[in-house]
Each structure stands twice: as C-alpha cells, then as structure tokens.
Amino acid sequence: MTTARRFCPKCGAQVTFRIPEGDNRERATCDSCQHIDYDNPRIITGTLPRYDGKILLCKRNIEPRLGYWTLPAGFMENQESTKEGAIRETLEECGSKVLCQQLYSMISIPQINQVHMIYLADLENADFHPTPESSEVQLFSLEDIPWEQLSFASVRQTLQHFVEDSKQGHYPLHEDTLYLNNLMTLP
C-alpha cells in the first residue's frame, strides 16, 4: 500500500508517510499542499436474486476468477446508497431488475480492505441474459448450487447461510469476518 501511493493527487508532489497531528496512524501526507490522502476500505454491494424457489448465479466473464459462478455484485459507487448500488450491479451483470429486500450478508475481509454486502432480492420475472461481465446467467435450485465452481469465499459463505436458513424460512442478517489463506479465492 505504501509503495502504491507515492504522489499527491491534488498537487503532484511526492508524499511522505507519517502520522498527521491528531491522528494515530501513518497516512500519505503532502508537505507541499498539506493534503492527506486517506486510504479506506471499499464496499462491494450486490444481491442474492430469488425466483420460483431458485437462485440466480452469474458465470464471470472477467478476471479475477473468470469462468466461476458468482452472485451479481460489485464496487459501490459515489452518489448512491448501498441498496441502489446492489440493484445497479444486478442489472449490469445479468440484465435483471430486482426487488431488493433486506440486507442479508455482510462480510468484512480485512486482508483486502473490503466489506461485502449482499441483499436478499426477488426477480420481477425470469428476464436475465449474458452481459459483458457474465458469460452465462442461470437459475439454480439449492440442490444444484455449483459449490466447487464458486468464485469467491464470500459468495460461498453467503450461499451456505442461505441454504441453511431456507430450511426454516427465516433469513436474519449474517455478519462475518473472513480471514483467508488462499488469496486466489478472494476478491
């Protein structure tokens, strides 16, 4: 991280990493214009879309984890809410309009400075299709989830909660923190 941010994004001068006054950790600080270039965790927002007792998964058409199945999700953008972002990402990844219900799975992944938020959602109809981001889009019954072909540990964790909760028909918020050995299975 320290090697990645070497110049001030406001004035272009070289930054130094030091603890600013009143702070307690090192930041990329600019001695030229006094700008402090904070680096904070990012939010991944998306949905678990349901339709007719099945769930929708997307086969990734982009790296990382190209060819593996995932839930429609992506980086939350500025000027939107977490739920708006989840709906937008679902539309972008599989062409589906969803009715977004409650937040269902929130997973912190400290190693990569991300927080993943997955909303339970319902497809308005069976309208979905491949997109530039997804080579295939498909409904799966819970018995047919491709566990060995899932993209990321956070997707697996969320689907495990969902399968378990489906037995009771009760879907509370799940909060998890993932610490992984295999960085290949992250975003």
Place this chain on the structure above:
Amino acid sequence: MTTARRFCPKCGAQVTFRIPEGDNRERATCDSCQHIDYDNPRIITGTLPRYDGKILLCKRNIEPRLGYWTLPAGFMENQESTKEGAIRETLEECGSKVLCQQLYSMISIPQINQVHMIYLADLENADFHPTPESSEVQLFSLEDIPWEQLSFASVRQTLQHFVEDSKQGHYPLHEDTLYLNNLMTLP
C-alpha cells in the same frame, strides 16, 4: 471531486477524467502509467453504547460540529472489520470498552459518499472519560437526549429509531438513505 484529484498517486503524472475500457463512468486515469484512481464511498463505523438503561454520548472536541453531542464513531480503517472499527472508535472517543452486539443502523448518505454503520453495544462498566476527540462524555436517559444539540442527522436518525424500539424492547436493523438540504448537519 474532479477538481480534487489531478495527479496520479502512483507516478505523479497528470490524470485525465475519462471512461476506461469496459467501464461505464469517468475515472481519474493516468495515460503515463495506466493507473486508474478509483474514488468510492467510505464507511463510518461506531456504536450506540448502553449502560444501566441509559446511553452514552460524546461532546465533539473537533470540527466539524465542535461542541455538539454525537455517538462514538469514525472512519473505518484498512485491515479491520466493521465491528472491530466500531469498538476501536468507541475506545478512542470516550475511553470505553464495549461489548458490541448486532448492527443496528445503516445509513447511506449519497451526497457525501458515506455509509454510516452503528452497532448496538453494552458498556462493560461505567468507565468513560473525556479524550482528545470528546470534551465531555456522559450517560443520558432516553428522556434527556439533547435533541437540539446533536451533531449529525445520522445520529439523530439512529437515536429516533432507538427511542422508538425501546418501547417494544425489539431492536431490528434499520436501513435508511439520507438526502439533506443542510450540509452543515452532515455527515
């Protein structure tokens, strides 16, 4: 936003704002080293600390909203979970160790690209004190919450939920999106 980020943090060259290939919105992109400098929403994480039927508030000793009462919260840092961040911020702002319960209030504020997360928490004991960030720290009964002296709209929203939920003794997750006219009351 576009005026704030003019130089590449990796190589120091001037960036241009354009839509990268495969993307659909303008980013600060570097034609020199090809770095894309993404700008995404940030997370504010904190707690609503309870003790003996009262709640703990901190009087802000820093701008913005110096002198107004707030819940202990601050920017989530890299390498931590949302809950770890909430516990850390509480310790920093009022010297209290809390037992952090479930996520209680999540508020998106698109105008300022922030998501506020407040956890219900319980103080382990009545050990709290002023800090560099808080000029006073005090327990308030729900009847004595200083509504006219609260720091931010997100704090007011969360406390309104809490007062209402306390009548039933049931504290579900609340999700809100705030659109505010008065930017002085933000975040």
